Amino acid sequence: MLLTPQSIGWKLKSTLYFITGAIASFLALPIFFIVALSFGSSQWLIFPPPHWTTKWYERFFDNPQWIEAALTSLQVALMTSIIATAIALPTSFALVRGKFAGRDYLYSLFTLPMIVPVVIIAVATYSMFLSLGLTGTLVAFVISHVIVALPFAMISIINSLKLFDKSIENAAVICGASRLEAIFKVTFPVIKPGIFAGALFAFLVSWDEVVISVMMASPELQTLPVKMWSTLRQDLTPVIAVASTLLIFISIFIMLVANILRKRSL
Amino acid sequence: MTTQQSSAPLVTLKLLNKEYGRFTAVNKINLEIQQGEFLTFLGSSGSGKSTTLSMIAGFETPTSGEILLHNKSLINVPSHKRGIGMVFQHYSLFPHMSVRDNIGFPLDIRKTPKAERNKKVDDILKLVQLEDFAERPPTLLSGGQKQRVAIARALVYEPEILLMDEPLGALDKKLREDLQDELRQIHKRLGITIIYVTHDQDEAMRLSERIAIFKEGEIVGLGSGRNLYDSPPNAFVASFLGNSNFIKVRAVSTSEAQFEQQTLKFREQTTPIKTQADILLMVRPENLHVLSEQQAEQEPLTVEMNQIAATVEETVFLGESYTCSVVTESGQRLMSKYISKDHCEIAAGTDIVVRWNVNHTNVYDQWKQSDITKA
Numbered sequence: 266m267l268l269t270p271q272s273i274g275w276k277l278k279s280t281l282y283f284i285t286g287a288i289a290s291f292l293a294l295p296i297f298f299i300v301a302l303s304f305g306s307s308q309w310l311i312f313p314p315p316h317w318t319t320k321w322y323e324r325f326f327d328n329p330q331w332i333e334a335a336l337t338s339l340q341v342a343l344m345t346s347i348i349a350t351a352i353a354l355p356t357s358f359a360l361v362r363g364k365f366a367g368r369d370y371l372y373s374l375f376t377l378p379m380i381v382p383v384v385i386i387a388v389a390t391y392s393m394f395l396s397l398g399l400t401g402t403l404v405a406f407v408i409s410h411v412i413v414a415l416p417f418a419m420i421s422i423i424n425s426l427k428l429f430d431k432s433i434e435n436a437a438v439i440c441g442a443s444r445l446e447a448i449f450k451v452t453f454p455v456i457k458p459g460i461f462a463g464a465l466f467a468f469l470v471s472w473d474e475v476v477i478s479v480m481m482a483s484p485e486l487q488t489l490p491v492k493m494w495s496t497l498r499q500d501l502t503p504v505i506a507v508a509s510t511l512l513i514f515i516s517i518f519i520m521l522v523a524n525i526l527r528k529r530s531l
Numbered sequence: 532m533t534t535q536q537s538s539a540p541l542v543t544l545k546l547l548n549k550e551y552g553r554f555t556a557v558n559k560i561n562l563e564i565q566q567g568e569f570l571t572f573l574g575s576s577g578s579g580k581s582t583t584l585s586m587i588a589g590f591e592t593p594t595s596g597e598i599l600l601h602n603k604s605l606i607n608v609p610s611h612k613r614g615i616g617m618v619f620q621h622y623s624l625f626p627h628m629s630v631r632d633n634i635g636f637p638l639d640i641r642k643t644p645k646a647e648r649n650k651k652v653d654d655i656l657k658l659v660q661l662e663d664f665a666e667r668p669p670t671l672l673s674g675g676q677k678q679r680v681a682i683a684r685a686l687v688y689e690p691e692i693l694l695m696d697e698p699l700g701a702l703d704k705k706l707r708e709d710l711q712d713e714l715r716q717i718h719k720r721l722g723i724t725i726i727y728v729t730h731d732q733d734e735a736m737r738l739s740e741r742i743a744i745f746k747e748g749e750i751v752g753l754g755s756g757r758n759l760y761d762s763p764p765n766a767f768v769a770s771f772l773g774n775s776n777f778i779k780v781r782a783v784s785t786s787e788a789q790f791e792q793q794t795l796k797f798r799e800q801t802t803p804i805k806t807q808a809d810i811l812l813m814v815r816p817e818n819l820h821v822l823s824e825q826q827a828e829q830e831p832l833t834v835e836m837n838q839i840a841a842t843v844e845e846t847v848f849l850g851e852s853y854t855c856s857v858v859t860e861s862g863q864r865l866m867s868k869y870i871s872k873d874h875c876e877i878a879a880g881t882d883i884v885v886r887w888n889v890n891h892t893n894v895y896d897q898w899k900q901s902d903i904t905k906a
Binding site: 454455 | 616
């Protein structure tokens with residue numbers, strides 16, 4: 266009765282196909298352009314590329330600055346992911362299981378960094394670390410990234426914990442396990458996919474983050490997006506397209522893994 | 532029975548109370564549970580039966596009152612040290628473990644030696660007939676198999692008490708009856724004390740030695756199924772268990788009441804009924820006999836029988852029985868149930884008399900209208 270593919274005429278059908286295709290391309294074309302440009306021979310990012318080459322990839326991997334930035338990104342993202350998940354796990358338990366006044370407000374507080382404009386968090390953390398003399402350090406990077414990554418890790422864990430049937434944990438308790446034992450032996454293994462998905466989302470948030478990172482960075486310590494941004498201000502080189510391509514594909518890969526895990530936890 | 536009564540109870544609930552804010556879920560109940568007994572908490576949802584079970588398991592803390600096991604308080608003993616087994620409504624198996632590891636879990640927690648653990652798991656797998664499914668994950672089992680794993684997991688460490696919270700509620704009728712029979716066998720074989728929670732009165736009757744009927748946080752009836760059915764302690768239990776006819780009448784003596792033009796007799800009560808009191812007479816439909824006017828003439832009314840004249844409203848064939856609905860002159864509706872094998876249908880509009888034995892009459896002088904109107 267509703268709009269099923271069988272019930273609509275070919276005219277409407279082809280119009281819908283067209284609109285869907287147009288929107289999908291609108292969303293995907295920038296990625297496609299960047300990937301194409303990273304393999305193009307033109308120094309000036311001419312499209313379509315006159316010839317195909319992998320020389321910009323060689324440039325990228327030959328330049329220790331790019332490699333170092335990529336490794337810094339990886340390091341910051343990994344640490345952010347681990348710390349955010351470690352904080353999110355007990356927090357989620359408190360917010361889902363706890364019965365205390367102001368629980369809903371506390372939940373809102375924890376998810377606030379998702380709503381507050383990133384630039385405000387960036388300015389705030391920057392001024393804080395400036396007064397502490399910590400700008401340009403790995404600690405500053407990780408702490409500020411944890412702030413924005415925490416809600417993403419938390420939401421994933423909270424969802425899987427809400428879906429988890431607590432009587433399974435109670436069953437372990439009545440079988441003789443202490444509450445803590447039951448959580449470690451039963452609850453964690455069951456919600457593991459949700460925890461991993463949360464960790465991956467936190468990783469992604471940090472991996473893609475540029476606004477805060479620009480503030481935290483120093484010439485000696487910068488993440489891949491920061492390096493791209495600063496390079497872009499000096500000159501336009503296809504190496505940036507290479508960096509973008511790598512960034513995108515790693516993000517897409519992690520996103521896919523996180524989604525598979527999340528589906529499995531449901 | 533007498534030895535059971537004289538020995539100390541296994542579990543004692545004393546003035547057990549549970550309040551959630553202003554809502555009283557369990558209202559100062561007292562109960563003694565004997566060793567080896569199969570006791571069922573029967574009641575509708577929100578009657579406090581599950582909360583009481585949760586307090587025995589230790590998942591809920593009583594607001595006040597006492598739970599004693601072997602005369603020792605359980606209140607400050609955490610769930611995992613109570614040594615109680617429990618089967619939950621939705622099986623609650625560990626999805627990341629095989630059937631064997633699910634059942635072995637309580638033994639692993641107790642650090643039981645490997646050989647002993649495996650033997651116990653194998654024995655219990657045999658008891659619940661799941662030997663062939665030992666290595667499967669629980670997700671690949673049917674509902675009935677899952678519940679048998681849950682029962683095995685609760686029995687493997689030989690707890691003194693097994694708590695069961697509507698364990699068969701999610702299964703279909705046929706499977707439920709099979710598992711009920713199986714459960715009764717297990718109870719007989721192991722001699723374990725079982726406290727069973729259900730809202731299904733057939734299930735309660737089929738399984739239990741004693742039934743505790745819960746209503747609004749209180750136990751309003753306690754006894755064997757037969758006892759509660761034949762002589763309900765109050766109008767609520769009479770209405771809740773099975774079908775019942777209630778006739779509101781005025782007492783004219785301690786053993787007689789006036790209904791329309793007829794005098795109805797009932798047994799003298801332990802606390803005598805006051806003359807002129809409004810009372811409620813209850814008769815089960817199967818104790819109410821419908822006789823044609825001819826039959827009534829042939830069979831003279833004996834002293835222990837009551838009789839009311841009425842007209843047949845409708846007769847419904849139910850296979851093994853008929854139910855016949857009749858209406859008296861003043862509009863009182865009565866249901867009679869009789870075996871179809873020896874009788875035939877009585878046509879609507881026929882003038883008849885209904886008779887019942889005085890001994891099958893229950894009398895109540897206090898009740899609320901809500902007690903006798905089924906929700």
